[in-house]
Amino acid sequence: MTQTDAKPAASGRRESRKMSRTHAALLEALLPLLEEKAFEQITVREITARAGVGYATFFRRYPDKEALLHDLAAQEIQNLLTMTLPIFHTADTTASTEALCAYVWKHRKLWRALLTGGAAATLKEEYLRLALLVAEEQMDTDAWLPVDLAVRFCVTALVETLSWWLKHDAPPDVHVMAGIVNRLAVQPVFLPAD
Amino acid sequence: MTQTDAKPAASGRRESRKMSRTHAALLEALLPLLEEKAFEQITVREITARAGVGYATFFRRYPDKEALLHDLAAQEIQNLLTMTLPIFHTADTTASTEALCAYVWKHRKLWRALLTGGAAATLKEEYLRLALLVAEEQMDTDAWLPVDLAVRFCVTALVETLSWWLKHDAPPDVHVMAGIVNRLAVQPVFLPAD
DNA sequence: CATAAAATGATATACTGTGTATCATATTTG
DNA sequence: CAAATATGATACACAGTATATCATTTTATG
Numbered sequence: 534m535t536q537t538d539a540k541p542a543a544s545g546r547r548e549s550r551k552m553s554r555t556h557a558a559l560l561e562a563l564l565p566l567l568e569e570k571a572f573e574q575i576t577v578r579e580i581t582a583r584a585g586v587g588y589a590t591f592f593r594r595y596p597d598k599e600a601l602l603h604d605l606a607a608q609e610i611q612n613l614l615t616m617t618l619p620i621f622h623t624a625d626t627t628a629s630t631e632a633l634c635a636y637v638w639k640h641r642k643l644w645r646a647l648l649t650g651g652a653a654a655t656l657k658e659e660y661l662r663l664a665l666l667v668a669e670e671q672m673d674t675d676a677w678l679p680v681d682l683a684v685r686f687c688v689t690a691l692v693e694t695l696s697w698w699l700k701h702d703a704p705p706d707v708h709v710m711a712g713i714v715n716r717l718a719v720q721p722v723f724l725p726a727d
Numbered sequence: 728m729t730q731t732d733a734k735p736a737a738s739g740r741r742e743s744r745k746m747s748r749t750h751a752a753l754l755e756a757l758l759p760l761l762e763e764k765a766f767e768q769i770t771v772r773e774i775t776a777r778a779g780v781g782y783a784t785f786f787r788r789y790p791d792k793e794a795l796l797h798d799l800a801a802q803e804i805q806n807l808l809t810m811t812l813p814i815f816h817t818a819d820t821t822a823s824t825e826a827l828c829a830y831v832w833k834h835r836k837l838w839r840a841l842l843t844g845g846a847a848a849t850l851k852e853e854y855l856r857l858a859l860l861v862a863e864e865q866m867d868t869d870a871w872l873p874v875d876l877a878v879r880f881c882v883t884a885l886v887e888t889l890s891w892w893l894k895h896d897a898p899p900d901v902h903v904m905a906g907i908v909n910r911l912a913v914q915p916v917f918l919p920a921d
Numbered sequence: 922c923a924t925a926a927a928a929t930g931a932t933a934t935a936c937t938g939t940g941t942a943t944c945a946t947a948t949t950t951g
Numbered sequence: 952c953a954a955a956t957a958t959g960a961t962a963c964a965c966a967g968t969a970t971a972t973c974a975t976t977t978t979a980t981g
Contacts, residue, residue, distance in 0.1 A: 551928055551977060576967065587930040592969060654848060678907060682891050686884065686911050693883045697876050713872060717880050721915045743949060745957055770938065781959040786940060 556594065558584035560605050564646050571651025572602060599655065606647055606656055609640070614663050617691070626719050631711035634695075638707050641699055648696035657692045664688050683722050690718035750788060752778035754799050758840050765845025766796060796849055800841055803834070804854050811885070812861065820913050825905035828889075832901050835893055842890035851886045858882050877916050884912035 548556070562584035566575045577598060581588045595601045616636050620629040637644050647656050661684070668684045694714050698704050705713070742750070756778035760769045771792060775782045789795045810830050814823040831838050841850050855878070862878045888908050892898050899907070 549928075549978060555929080577969090578967080589931080589970080590929060593928080597968085678911075682888065682907070685887055685891055689883055689887045690880065693879060694876065697879055713876070716872075716918070717915050720918075721911050724910070724914075743957070745948060749958080771940090772938080783941080783960080784958060787957080791939080 552594075555584075555586055555590060558586055559591065559594065559601060562586075563601055563605055564643070567646035567650040567652055572598070572655065573651045602652055602655055603659065606652075606659065609643060609647070610656065610660050610663065613637070614660065614667075617664070617687075618667065620719055626715055626723070627711065630715045630719060631708065634698075634707045634711040634714060637695055637699075638710075644695070645699040648692065649700040653692065653696060657688065660692065661685065661688045678722060687718055687722060690721075694718060746788075749778075749780055749784060752780055753785065753788065753795060756780075757795055757799055758837070761840035761844045761846055766792070766849065767845045793849065796846055797853065800846075800850055800853065803837060803841070804850065804857065807831070808854065808857050808861075811858070811881075814913055820909055820917070821905065824909045824913060825902065828892075828901045828905040828908060831889055831893075832904075838889070839893040842886065843894040847886065847890060851882065854886065855879065855882045872916060881912055881916060884915075888912060 559580060562580050563575070566579060566583065575598070577591050578588055580598075580601070581591050591601075595604070613633070613636070616629075616633045620626050620633065623629055647653070664684050664687075665681065668680055691714065694710075694717055698710050704710070753774060756774050757769075760773060760777065769792070771785050772782060774792075774795070775785050785795075789798070807827070807830070810823075810827045814820050814827065817823055841847070858878050858881075859875065862874055885908065888904075888911055892904050898904070
């Protein structure tokens with residue numbers, strides 16, 4: 534994910550091997566650190582030390598820690614969103630939900646780091662931002678529930694249930710988890726009956 | 728809330744008038760700051776400046792910012808939890824949910840500051856901590872949903888919907904909001920039918 | 922292969938914020 | 952009034968961020 538274009542630098546200039554190595558080293562250094570501690574208390578020094586890269590070099594590529602996290606997560610978030618959207622266009626939401634859970638489970642090492650550390654809040658915000666963009670046009674819930682609240686609820690419930698899943702000691706299998714996600718995060722939005 | 732026992736200091740020693748004034752000044756200084764910006768980017772210097780209190784004096788009472796926030800919010804969180812619990816012991820959850828929303832609306836100035844700033848995460852954690860303590864004994868959901876996940880979901884959904892409510896420009900009235908909260912945060916846990 | 926361009930490492934520096942220590946002053950308590 | 956103590960002001964050590972500089976290494980190019 535994101536081997537290229539970390540810092541497009543305006544004009545399309547290629548990334549030398551050296552830059553690529555530095556780039557990859559920083560990305561690969563963050564992941565294990567996210568498994569160890571919360572994102573907020575990871576220092577740039579730790580990242581650069583683990584990456585085997587000079588401290589100042591970090592700021593030549595990223596303006597701050599958050600940019601590195603975004604670079605690491607952006608593509609994965611987009612993927613997850615792409616798998617989330619079909620849920621709201623199908624009569625039977627079960628299949629889509631199960632596909633979503635299967636995807637997360639397949640990439641659970643990455644998602645565990647992204648969701649169970651202190652990075653979760655940042656991740657959720659970015660996810661929410663993208664989701665709200667496509668919500669107005671694509672998603673239509675019943676009038677009793679404002680669309681923006683519906684999106685917020687779904688994303689929040691999804692992130693919460695998934696992070697519970699990924700940090701659980703004896704996690705339910707994909708099918709069972711999909712059922713839970715469906716009932717907690719999806720169905721409530723589509724059950725308008727009073 | 729919490730005029731007394733901010734720092735029990737082991738042996739029960741009374742709090743002089745001077746201490747009380749300092750104590751109250753700090754608590755009352757945090758609230759307006761929370762309405763202005765996220766908790767993380769509020770500095771101790773700002774708090775003490777607004778409280779009209781020396782910088783070092785802050786650390787004589789609280790070990791850090793978080794302790795002050797906790798002191799400010801602890802009682803309110805307990806109150807909210809007390810109003811939340813009945814929801815899970817009644818057949819008709821509507822009445823309890825409505826009482827909860829009415830309470831939050833009545834204290835909306837405080838809760839808006841607590842939930843819509845960067846303090847929300849800390850608040851939610853504390854709320855969750857207390858809720859999990861009483862969950863095992865009091866709350867019983869259907870077997871398909873692990874109790875700890877049920878509690879996490881409810882608290883998360885509750886905090887999310889309430890903070891949406893409090894930061895909304897034209898917020899729904901208490902009755903309508905109670906209906907939304909009921910459907911999004913409460914019912915999903917109690918609708919076991921497949 | 923030689924040379925210019927570019928990225929890096931190492932280091933110094935400015936800055937912000939935290940938390941502690943000290944001491945003179947003001948206030949409370951007995 | 953006198954002792955105890957809370958406060959204000961200040962200095963300080965410390966950690967982390969972000970920038971700047973320059974010598975060195977690597978890469979690109981003729």
